[in-house]
Amino acid sequence: MKPNKIIDMEQVSFKYDKELVVEKVDLVIERGQFLGLVGPNGSGKSTLIKLMLGLIKPDRGTVKLFDQPIKQFNEWQEIGFVSQKANSFNSGFPASVIEVVKTGLVSRIGAFKFFNRKHREKALEALRTVEMEEYADTNIGELSGGQQQRVFIARALVSDPSLLILDEPTVGVDAKHVTAFYELLRKLNHDKGISLLMVTHDIGTITEHATHVVCMNKTVHFHGASEEYKEFDDQDLNRLYGHSVQQLNHNHEHGVSQS
Amino acid sequence: MIESFLQYEFLQNAAITGMLIGIVAPLLGVFIVVRRLSLIADALSHITLTGIAASLLIEKRVTSVNELNPIYMGMVFSVGGAILIEKLRKLYKHYEELAIPIILSGGIGVGVILISLADGFNTDLFSYLFGSVTAVSSSNMWTVVCITIAVLIIVILFYKELFVLSFDEEHASIAGVNGRWIHLLFIVMVALVIASSMQVVGILLVSALMTLPVAAALRIASSFKQTIGLSIAFGEFSVILGLISSYQLSVPPGGTIVVIAILVLIMAILYKKVRNHLYVKGEPV
Numbered sequence: 001m002k003p004n005k006i007i008d009m010e011q012v013s014f015k016y017d018k019e020l021v022v023e024k025v026d027l028v029i030e031r032g033q034f035l036g037l038v039g040p041n042g043s044g045k046s047t048l049i050k051l052m053l054g055l056i057k058p059d060r061g062t063v064k065l066f067d068q069p070i071k072q073f074n075e076w077q078e079i080g081f082v083s084q085k086a087n088s089f090n091s092g093f094p095a096s097v098i099e100v101v102k103t104g105l106v107s108r109i110g111a112f113k114f115f116n117r118k119h120r121e122k123a124l125e126a127l128r129t130v131e132m133e134e135y136a137d138t139n140i141g142e143l144s145g146g147q148q149q150r151v152f153i154a155r156a157l158v159s160d161p162s163l164l165i166l167d168e169p170t171v172g173v174d175a176k177h178v179t180a181f182y183e184l185l186r187k188l189n190h191d192k193g194i195s196l197l198m199v200t201h202d203i204g205t206i207t208e209h210a211t212h213v214v215c216m217n218k219t220v221h222f223h224g225a226s227e228e229y230k231e232f233d234d235q236d237l238n239r240l241y242g243h244s245v246q247q248l249n250h251n252h253e254h255g256v257s258q259s
Numbered sequence: 260m261i262e263s264f265l266q267y268e269f270l271q272n273a274a275i276t277g278m279l280i281g282i283v284a285p286l287l288g289v290f291i292v293v294r295r296l297s298l299i300a301d302a303l304s305h306i307t308l309t310g311i312a313a314s315l316l317i318e319k320r321v322t323s324v325n326e327l328n329p330i331y332m333g334m335v336f337s338v339g340g341a342i343l344i345e346k347l348r349k350l351y352k353h354y355e356e357l358a359i360p361i362i363l364s365g366g367i368g369v370g371v372i373l374i375s376l377a378d379g380f381n382t383d384l385f386s387y388l389f390g391s392v393t394a395v396s397s398s399n400m401w402t403v404v405c406i407t408i409a410v411l412i413i414v415i416l417f418y419k420e421l422f423v424l425s426f427d428e429e430h431a432s433i434a435g436v437n438g439r440w441i442h443l444l445f446i447v448m449v450a451l452v453i454a455s456s457m458q459v460v461g462i463l464l465v466s467a468l469m470t471l472p473v474a475a476a477l478r479i480a481s482s483f484k485q486t487i488g489l490s491i492a493f494g495e496f497s498v499i500l501g502l503i504s505s506y507q508l509s510v511p512p513g514g515t516i517v518v519i520a521i522l523v524l525i526m527a528i529l530y531k532k533v534r535n536h537l538y539v540k541g542e543p544v
């Protein structure tokens with residue numbers, strides 16, 4: 001039986017130096033969900049993702065991936081990750097698109113083994129999914145921000161993960177491509193059955209697409225289905241977020257007016 | 260030229276050593292450049308000098324030792340320097356680049372003292388600074404053969420790890436790549452290659468052979484493999500032509516090799532400019 005709880009965080013706290021940035025977070029992601037993780041800038045979203053991926057260790061609490069404590073977990077090919085930093089990489093790096101995508105297979109291939117033709121085929125297939133196959137041999141630095149974003153998604157998809165984590169993937173992608181981007185996510189979630197966790201500060205758009213929403217600001221303020229979330233009025237939001245809600249709404253309107 | 264090449268063993272040693280260095284220096288150079296570690300090569304070459312000076316001093320002062328090959332001491336110092344740089348980088352997490360001037364100036368400082376104590380500056384030392392076509396012994400050549408084989412095996416074996424670490428450390432870490440271990444392995448290889456290269460290009464110009472061919476390749480290549488291929492081709496071209504002209508003109512090979520590498524770089528820059536120009540013109544407006 002495949003476990004149903006893909007991610008299970010319990011009472012997780014973390015501080016950089018002295019400042020607590022994640023406080024007693026409980027978070028469960030179930031198979032098949034498309035979860036939107038929203039919160040203002042600096043609310044600890046990226047930090048929470050790093051905790052999930054074992055890039056940093058929690059000070060308190062436990063993280064389980066696919067029913068295993070993170071320490072024992074070693075099926076990293078099950079998780080695809082597109083970092084917030086993905087669009088700020090060294091764009092002068094001399095790599096072709098397909099070389100970048102193939103790095104997504106490193107954990108699956110394992111040590112002392114080489115890339116072969118089968119891996120190239122897999123990489124091309126992932127590029128086809130994001131409609132970037134024709135750019136396979138292009139230098140990654142020559143692509144637009146939106147195209148690079150797709151390449152990084154292909155890299156995350158190439159190992160056939162059951163969970164895809166995206167940290168603010170629409171930042172730096174121009175508005176007319178954002179719709180196409182959500183269409184791609186829908187395809188992955190519906191047709192391929194990949195669970196999604198997407199970090200964003202654009203509440204308005206994410207509730208249109210995600211099945212579930214988590215609001216956090218250091219700690220989790222809301223976790224439920226998107227429909228429930230939409231029923232909240234501004235006052236509830238204000239209560240949940242304190243002063244930050246204005247900024248969130250502003251971001252939302254900004255996003256809409258661009259499209 | 261060909262006659263003297265067949266006649267003199269030292270020329271064969273220099274040519275073979277040079278051609279091997281022409282492969283491994285640019286190969287490691289690609290990873291050094293994309294990881295923005297070019298200055299580390301400089302720091303390591305200077306600490307290699309300290310090792311050579313130490314070796315010359317021991318040979319001179321310790322009567323029981325009479326034939327000490329300075330290249331080995333150079334390697335010991337270079338590898339020691341590499342490990343020290345890594346330690347310092349960890350100590351100064353927020354000022355990682357500080358490790359480089361510390362090692363670089365420390366290396367020269369100690370080196371100068373040792374050199375003066377040994378014999379002062381002489382022709383021997385001159386050939387270590389700028390390379391020589393006559394100073395490569397066959398035992399040195401065999402050392403370089405071994406190092407080349409080891410480096411090639413390691414780079415091929417860990418190619419995907421080295422590549423993913425260079426492109427995206429965070430991703431490498433999620434993929435389970437032991438970054439610290441691979442990095443240490445890499446920096447030790449760099450240290451060994453630098454110590455081996457110094458006989459042909461000289462300490463002051465070793466880092467040029469690791470960076471100039473890569474700089475040229477970066478202008479042209481569209482993939483990482485291509486960058487490696489072109490860097491090696493440019494490096495090899497510079498070494499071979501540099502050695503020949505060094506012999507013909509009786510000047511140190513370090514000088515000729517670097518001048519040719521720079522000419523190649525200029526050609527690559529021009530090539531890119533011309534190609535862009537034609538491409539833009541060819542586009543329908």
Ligand SMILES: Nc1ncnc2c1ncn2[C@@H]1O[C@H](COP(=O)(O)OP(=O)(O)O)[C@@H](O)[C@H]1O
Pocket residue numbers: 016017021039040041042043044045046047048
């Ligand atoms: N590497 C770090 N060292 C110290 N503080 C950090 C680091 N990364 C993030 N922070 C701080 O932690 C807080 C949460 O950051 P982050 O998780 O990136 O927020 P978000 O992704 O929600 O914008 C911020 O106040 C940020 O300044």
Ligand SMILES: [Mg+2]
Pocket residue numbers: 045046047084167168
């Ligand atoms: Mg963030």
